Amino acid sequence: MQTEGIDARRAVEELKELADLTGGPDGARRVAWTGQWAKAREWLRRKLDEIDCEIETDEAGNLWATAPGDSESAVVLGGHIDSVPNGGWLDGALNVIGALEVFRVLAPQQRPVTLRLVDWADEEGARFGRSLFGSSAAAGTLKPDDVRDFKDKDGIALPDALREHGVELDRMNEANGQLRNAAAYLELHIEQGPVLERMDLPLGVVLGTFGVERHAVRFAGQQAHSGSTPMDARKDAFVAAARSATEFRDDAARRDDVRATTGFVNVSPGIVTAFNGWCEMSLDQRALNAEELADMLRTARETSERVAGEEGVSVEWERLWQIEPIPFDEDLIELAEEAVNEVAGKSHRLPSGPLHDAAEMARLMPTVMLFVKSLRGLSHTKEEDTPEEDLELSVQALHRLAVRTMDWVAKGA
Amino acid sequence: MQTEGIDARRAVEELKELADLTGGPDGARRVAWTGQWAKAREWLRRKLDEIDCEIETDEAGNLWATAPGDSESAVVLGGHIDSVPNGGWLDGALNVIGALEVFRVLAPQQRPVTLRLVDWADEEGARFGRSLFGSSAAAGTLKPDDVRDFKDKDGIALPDALREHGVELDRMNEANGQLRNAAAYLELHIEQGPVLERMDLPLGVVLGTFGVERHAVRFAGQQAHSGSTPMDARKDAFVAAARSATEFRDDAARRDDVRATTGFVNVSPGIVTAFNGWCEMSLDQRALNAEELADMLRTARETSERVAGEEGVSVEWERLWQIEPIPFDEDLIELAEEAVNEVAGKSHRLPSGPLHDAAEMARLMPTVMLFVKSLRGLSHTKEEDTPEEDLELSVQALHRLAVRTMDWVAKGA
Numbered sequence: 001m002q003t004e005g006i007d008a009r010r011a012v013e014e015l016k017e018l019a020d021l022t023g024g025p026d027g028a029r030r031v032a033w034t035g036q037w038a039k040a041r042e043w044l045r046r047k048l049d050e051i052d053c054e055i056e057t058d059e060a061g062n063l064w065a066t067a068p069g070d071s072e073s074a075v076v077l078g079g080h081i082d083s084v085p086n087g088g089w090l091d092g093a094l095n096v097i098g099a100l101e102v103f104r105v106l107a108p109q110q111r112p113v114t115l116r117l118v119d120w121a122d123e124e125g126a127r128f129g130r131s132l133f134g135s136s137a138a139a140g141t142l143k144p145d146d147v148r149d150f151k152d153k154d155g156i157a158l159p160d161a162l163r164e165h166g167v168e169l170d171r172m173n174e175a176n177g178q179l180r181n182a183a184a185y186l187e188l189h190i191e192q193g194p195v196l197e198r199m200d201l202p203l204g205v206v207l208g209t210f211g212v213e214r215h216a217v218r219f220a221g222q223q224a225h226s227g228s229t230p231m232d233a234r235k236d237a238f239v240a241a242a243r244s245a246t247e248f249r250d251d252a253a254r255r256d257d258v259r260a261t262t263g264f265v266n267v268s269p270g271i272v273t274a275f276n277g278w279c280e281m282s283l284d285q286r287a288l289n290a291e292e293l294a295d296m297l298r299t300a301r302e303t304s305e306r307v308a309g310e311e312g313v314s315v316e317w318e319r320l321w322q323i324e325p326i327p328f329d330e331d332l333i334e335l336a337e338e339a340v341n342e343v344a345g346k347s348h349r350l351p352s353g354p355l356h357d358a359a360e361m362a363r364l365m366p367t368v369m370l371f372v373k374s375l376r377g378l379s380h381t382k383e384e385d386t387p388e389e390d391l392e393l394s395v396q397a398l399h400r401l402a403v404r405t406m407d408w409v410a411k412g413a
Numbered sequence: 414m415q416t417e418g419i420d421a422r423r424a425v426e427e428l429k430e431l432a433d434l435t436g437g438p439d440g441a442r443r444v445a446w447t448g449q450w451a452k453a454r455e456w457l458r459r460k461l462d463e464i465d466c467e468i469e470t471d472e473a474g475n476l477w478a479t480a481p482g483d484s485e486s487a488v489v490l491g492g493h494i495d496s497v498p499n500g501g502w503l504d505g506a507l508n509v510i511g512a513l514e515v516f517r518v519l520a521p522q523q524r525p526v527t528l529r530l531v532d533w534a535d536e537e538g539a540r541f542g543r544s545l546f547g548s549s550a551a552a553g554t555l556k557p558d559d560v561r562d563f564k565d566k567d568g569i570a571l572p573d574a575l576r577e578h579g580v581e582l583d584r585m586n587e588a589n590g591q592l593r594n595a596a597a598y599l600e601l602h603i604e605q606g607p608v609l610e611r612m613d614l615p616l617g618v619v620l621g622t623f624g625v626e627r628h629a630v631r632f633a634g635q636q637a638h639s640g641s642t643p644m645d646a647r648k649d650a651f652v653a654a655a656r657s658a659t660e661f662r663d664d665a666a667r668r669d670d671v672r673a674t675t676g677f678v679n680v681s682p683g684i685v686t687a688f689n690g691w692c693e694m695s696l697d698q699r700a701l702n703a704e705e706l707a708d709m710l711r712t713a714r715e716t717s718e719r720v721a722g723e724e725g726v727s728v729e730w731e732r733l734w735q736i737e738p739i740p741f742d743e744d745l746i747e748l749a750e751e752a753v754n755e756v757a758g759k760s761h762r763l764p765s766g767p768l769h770d771a772a773e774m775a776r777l778m779p780t781v782m783l784f785v786k787s788l789r790g791l792s793h794t795k796e797e798d799t800p801e802e803d804l805e806l807s808v809q810a811l812h813r814l815a816v817r818t819m820d821w822v823a824k825g826a
Contacts, residue, residue, distance in 0.1 A: 193641030210640055214685055224790050226674035226697045227623055227766025228606025231666040233790070238675055239662050242655035249652050253644040261639035262651055263685040265678055265692075272627055272676040272695045272733065279678075282685045284639045320685065353640025377637050377646070 006399045008392035011101040015391070018043060018081075018097065019089040027382030028089060032082035032122035032133070033161040040081045044119060047100055051107050060137035060175035061121035061167040066114060067107035073183040074114035075405050077102060077398070078135075078357055080123030088384025090190045090391075092123055094372070098188045098395040102402050112410035113183065115402070120357045121167070128158045135357035138175040139364055183409040184332065185361035188370045188398045190386055194377035195350050202390040203397055204348040205336040206369035209359040210259065210286035211293045211325035217244065217304055221313035223269055223277030238267050238276040240311040244304045248283055251299055258296060259286040259353060288325050288351040326359045329366035335408060336368045339400035343393050354379075370397055419812045421805035424514040428804070431456060431494075431510065432502040440499035440795030441506070445535030445546070446574040453494045457532060460513055464520050473550035473588035474534035474580040479527065480520035486596040487527035488818050490515060490811070491548075491770055493536035501797025503603045503804070505536055507785070511601045511808040515815050525823035526596065528815070533770045534580070541571045548770035551588040552777060596822040597745065598774035601783045601811045603799055607790035608763050615803040616810055617761040618749040619782035622772040623672065623699035624706045624738035630657065630717055634726035636682055636690030651680050651689040653724040657717045661696055664712055671709060672699040672766060701738050701764040739772045742779035748821060749781045752813035756806050767792075783810055 022030045022040045030040045041063060048055050054066040066074070079095025096119050103117045121134030128150040136142035148169060150158040159169040191197075196204050221235030245262040252260030261284045268278040283300060287293040301317060308315040333349070340347035352369065361367045372394035375385045435443045435453045443453045454476060461468050467479040479487070492508025509532050516530045534547030541563040549555035561582060563571040572582040604610075609617050634648030658675040665673035674697045681691040696713060700706040714730060721728040746762070753760035765771075765782065774780045785807035788798045 191641060192638055193643070194637075194646045195641075195643060198646065212640070222789075224607075225605055225766055225792065226676060227625070227672060227699050227768075228604060228608075228787075228792075229672070229766065229790055230606070230608060230670065231662065231672065233607045233611065236662070238678060239659060242658045242675075245655045246652060246659065249644065249649070257643065259640060259642070259644065261688045262655075263639065263687060263689070264683045265651060265680045265689075267678045270677045272674075272697050274676060275674045276676070276678075284685050286640050353638055353642065355640075374641075376635075377642055379638065379641070 005105040006396060007101065008395040011097050011395045012388050012391050014097050014100070015089060015093055018093055023089055027086035028083035029085060030081060030083040031085055031126045032124065033127055033165055037082050038165065041119065044081060044096065044100070051104050053107050057166065058138065058175040058178050059167065060134045060172040061162065061165055062134040062138060062175060062178070063119040064178060065103060065117040067103065069111035069114040071113045071410065072181045073409050074116045074181050075402060075409055076116045076118055076182050076185045077402060078118045078120060078185060078187045078361065080120045080357060082122055082124050084124050084126045084380045086382055088379055088382060090384055090386055091192065091379050094190060094391065094394070095188050098398050101395050102399045105399065106402060111406055113406050114181065115406065123357055127152045127161070132355060132357055132360055135360040137172040138179055139360040140173055140176055141360060141363070144169045144172065179364060182365050184405050185358060185365055185367040186398065186401055186405060187356060187358040188372065188394055189356060190379060190384070191371040191374045192354050192377065192379035193374060196348065196371060196373040197375060197377070199348055201344065201346055201348050202373050202393045203340045203344045204350050204371040205333055205340055206328060206352045206371055207333065207349050208288055208325060208327035208362070209352045209355050210288055211290055212321065212323050213285045213293055213297045214321040215283050216280055216318045216320055217241070217283050218280040218316045218318070219278070219308060219313045221277050221311065223274050226273050226275055229275070234275055235277070235312040236275045237279040237313050240308050240313045240315070241279040241281050243307045245281060247303045247307070248300050251296065252285070255292065255296070257351060258292060260296065282320065286353060288327065290325050293325065323355070326362045328362055328368045331408065332366050332368035332405065335404040336370055336401050339397045339404060340370065342400055343396045370394060370401065418518045419809060420514060421808040424510050424808045425801050425804050427460070427510050427513070428502060428506055431506055436502055441496035441502060442498060443494060443496040444498055444539045445495035445537065446540055446578055450495050451578065454532065457494060457509065457513070464517050466520050470579065471551065471588040471591050472580065473547045473585040474575065474578055475547040475551060475588060475591070476532040477591060478516060478530040480516065482524035482527040484526045484823065485594045486822050487529045487594050488815060488822055489529045489531055489595050489598045490815060491531045491533060491598060491600045491774065493533045493770060495535055495537050497537050497539045497793045499795055501792055501795060503797055503799055504605065504792050507603060507804065507807070508601050511811050514808050515812045518812065519815060524819055526819050527594065528819065536770055540565045540574070545768060545770055545773055548773040550585040551592055552773040553586055553589055554773060554776070557582045557585065592777060595778050597818050598771060598778055598780040599811065599814055599818060600769060600771040601785065601807055602769060603792060603797070604784040604787045605767055605790065605792035606787060609761065609784060609786040610788060610790065612761055614757070614759055614761050615786050615806045616753045616757045617763050617784040618746055618753055619741060619765045619784055620746065620762050621701055621738060621740035621775070622765045622768050623701055624703055625734065625736050626698045626706055626710045627734040628696050629693055629731045629733055630654070630696050631693040631729045631731070632691070632721060632726045634690050634724065636687050639686050639688055642688070647688055648690070648725040649688045650692040650726050653720050653726045653728070654692040654694050656720045658694060660716045660720070661713050664709065668705065668709070670764060671705060673709065695733065699766060701740065703738050706738065736768070739775045741775055741781045744821065745779050745781035745818065748817040749783055749814050752810045752817060753783065755813055756809045783807060783814065
């Protein structure tokens with residue numbers, strides 16, 4: 001077992017160094033396809049330059065470092081250095097810098113398989129609205145025509161912004177070549193939720209990413225005056241929405257580890273002197289089991305239709321987005337659990353609510369993720385934080401998982 | 414009984430004439446303190462010029478016509494010719510033009526008491542946001558300092574707009590002098606609700622105007638990611654608001670002829686990928702009985718606090734506005750019912766949900782209102798309508814009520 005040389009403290013110091021360089025009192029500002037992002041990547045590249053490895057940027061803008069091993073089969077450690085505006089110091093950056101430390105230690109060693117580090121381009125989608133950009137371009141699930149017409153809030157077209165960073169939209173799927181010999185994918189990330197903190201555990205092993213069903217639910221009744229219209233003569237679209245939203249939540253709360261969230265809520269006319277003739281709201285449902293997700297959606301539709309009938313309004317659903325549940329590899333989940341148990345004494349298996357680049361990789365190769373505790377479940381804000389001792393444990397666990405995975409790949413190869 | 418000479422058809426034709434002059438395909442455009450409003454009033458003044466009466470505009474911009482009788486004690490017929498933007502052809506105008514027809518017929522006749530017509534200035538408050546402007550200025554319940562700093566959406570100050578129409582803000586309360594000999598106040602209005610239509614009745618007698626308790630109710634929890642936060646770890650402000658709004662409605666529905674309305678609803682962050690840490694909504698409660706209104710408010714507060722506790726969020730209430738219930742005069746309600754029964758065969762007593770200038774007058778003198786059916790309960794829109802035969806009945810009923818009320822005042826004087 002090659003555990004010598006890992007310096008988890010150095011990873012924490014490098015996280016702070018990056019935060020000093022591209023963060024500040026208003027949070028991280030490493031939005032992909034901007035100068036601050038390029039600055040962060042130059043910093044990363046300087047760190048990689050000190051390691052004996054091959055460095056390249058692929059056709060989708062993903063940055064790769066490769067330390068060849070006895071076999072071309074590669075274990076890939078992934079993360080993303082980009083952030084949301086006013087983001088936290090850990091979301092994405094921990095994966096990259098944790099992987100950097102593991103790569104730094106393992107690259108000079110004799111290894112049965114190749115080890116690679118990837119910094120995915122634009123995981124957050126903060127500027128153009130398409131998350132998992134680089135990883136899905138490499139995986140082939142994102143096509144140029146899907147995003148060709150996207151513009152940022154200043155009207156700048158996505159292809160023009162990419163070109164400034166050396167990426168030609170129509171060639172981005174050629175990044176798929178990078179995955180030719182990839183045999184396993186590992187990613188460390190902050191949990192972005194409260195589960196580990198509530199269990200007082202530093203680390204957990206991720207079972208997979210939730211499937212998502214995301215809809216706009218629109219109720220239409222007839223607005224009228226708040227004073228002149230008796231209660232039993234109303235077709236109040238907001239009341240129908242409010243009752244439905246409550247039932248959506250209650251249904252999810254009765255199930256095991258699923259989610260149902262009302263996000264945006266818009267009413268019309270939205271004034272004090274009338275009840276609302278129109279209300280739309282979003283419903284975002286998530287589950288790790290595809291059948292359960294389908295059942296949640298079916299139940300919610302039926303609920304909304306029953307409530308709409310009782311309130312004398314109509315209801316329509318529009319799908320905004322969906323993705324199937326993506327379970328991680330069972331063997332790698334076992335290895336990850338061993339690694340976590342070794343460094344933290346105890347582990348916990350949990351699903352990932354947010355999507356990650358790992359979801360794109362899991363379509364193509366055995367994949368697993370490690371989660372480290374988030375304080376108060378916060379992320380995508382400068383308040384995002386994790387105790388430094390837990391960050392150190394997470395880098396140690398990633399190291400042990402990487403070593404185990406290389407052995408596992410070598411045995412299978 | 415002086416019923417000869419009333420020409421209800423003429424009133425309907427004059428309503429159409431006014432609509433042609435100051436309305437059109439986008440609805441009425443007689444917003445107070447604008448050129449279209451002044452144009453409507455010139456039209457009214459020309460109609461009054463054909464009647465033997467005294468015409469004057471008071472210090473608050475209210476237009477008065479007076480036909481003296483044997484006594485200075487006066488029965489006042491009131492309405493407002495101003496409208497909301499894109500308003501209907503009847504809201505306000507029916508009162509003025511119905512009263513004009515009654516005044517036209519009764520003015521030349523020998524009468525025991527004085528008869529007056531008033532066109533109140535700015536009942537709607539559409540430009541500056543203060544409704545019942547002219548009537549409350551005359552009643553003394555509106556003080557110059559309450560509105561001195563009001564501006565319209567173009568930034569024009571209320572005192573400047575008034576001055577263009579000959580009104581000095583600091584003198585507007587002198588309009589109170591007009592009410593010195595006023596002994597009774599009568600007002601005809603469209604119902605603006607669905608009650609009479611649902612009962613298939615053309616006319617009703619108004620018991621008074623609802624008291625109103627209007628609050629902003631604000632729930633504060635903690636927003637977090639829709640995927641990463643388990644259902645039992647959420648402090649979802651919108652769910653707390655939705656549950657409360659449903660209970661507010663249900664409580665009102667269990668009571669007799671009261672109202673509870675959620676109007677504006679704002680959430681934060683209001684995005685698909687997070688549940689809401691903050692939600693504010695308006696609650697507008699109305700009842701004709703002050704004790705019941707107080708009980709409704711108390712119940713709603715308790716409900717919101719219980720729900721907030723269950724959802725792990727906090728709740729705060731801010732009063733936006735309140736007005737006590739204003740019951741109309743019991744004798745005049747009797748007379749109004751007789752008048753309605755005579756012209757329509759059947760009457761119905763109902764509260765007024767919306768406020769009217771009559772509420773300001775009822776603080777000072779015996780007051781009653783007649784309602785005529787609204788189709789589909791619509792008002793403040795160009796779709797506002799009432800069958801013409803019902804409009805004719807309403808003018809006939811106002812005439813009979815005016816005659817009865819003059820006799821009633823004469824007997825009491």
